[in-house]
Amino acid sequence: MAETGTLHDAFIDELRDTYDAERQLTKALPKLAKAATSPELREAFETHLEETQGQIERLEQVFESLEEKVRGKHCDGIAGIIEEGKSIMEEDFDETTMDACLIAAGQRAEHYEMAAYGTLVAWAKAMGHTEAADLLQETLDEEKAADEKLSGLAKGGINQGAADAAHPEEDEKEPAAVGAGAKKTAAPKAKSGSRR
Ligand SMILES: [Fe+2]
Ligand SMILES: [Fe+2]
8 A cells, every 4th residue: 555645755756846947947047048138147047057057966965865866857847937938039029128038037937946945945944854954045045146136137227128128209208297298188079068
């Protein structure tokens, strides 16, 4: 009879899923870097690729600390996020808009990883796997920093650049004052009929 799984089994399973996710990301990050126009954005993806390689090694250490075989298990979640990122890269956007979209795609992946590592750290701590918890926390911190770096680039000009390209005229004009805009907005015809 099959034994009922424990949190430890779920933890190992989640580690394998995350190990596979990281490996998928080492293939996706170079594509994001290549598609980026902003040199800072490209560098952010390249730096995170290096970190991701370190995260894979760190996960291997986690498996060892638990005396478990190093093994991955296909992560459907990150595969879907990567697939969406690929679709974005096939779109015909202007350069800054593409950069804004690449950031969005990258941040989806980072948030997915933050969720995964957050759970892993909490479970490792709860079960007293201190070494694993420390290693996983290091990666969680890196994922958070990568996410913040991407937010910084988006807010530091990429989003505004893309927004200005989307609405070039409105950018030049002053926002319509409440009173001044009133004349332009013709009153609905029906209203004049209702007057005496
Ligand atoms: Fe990662
Ligand atoms: Fe990451």
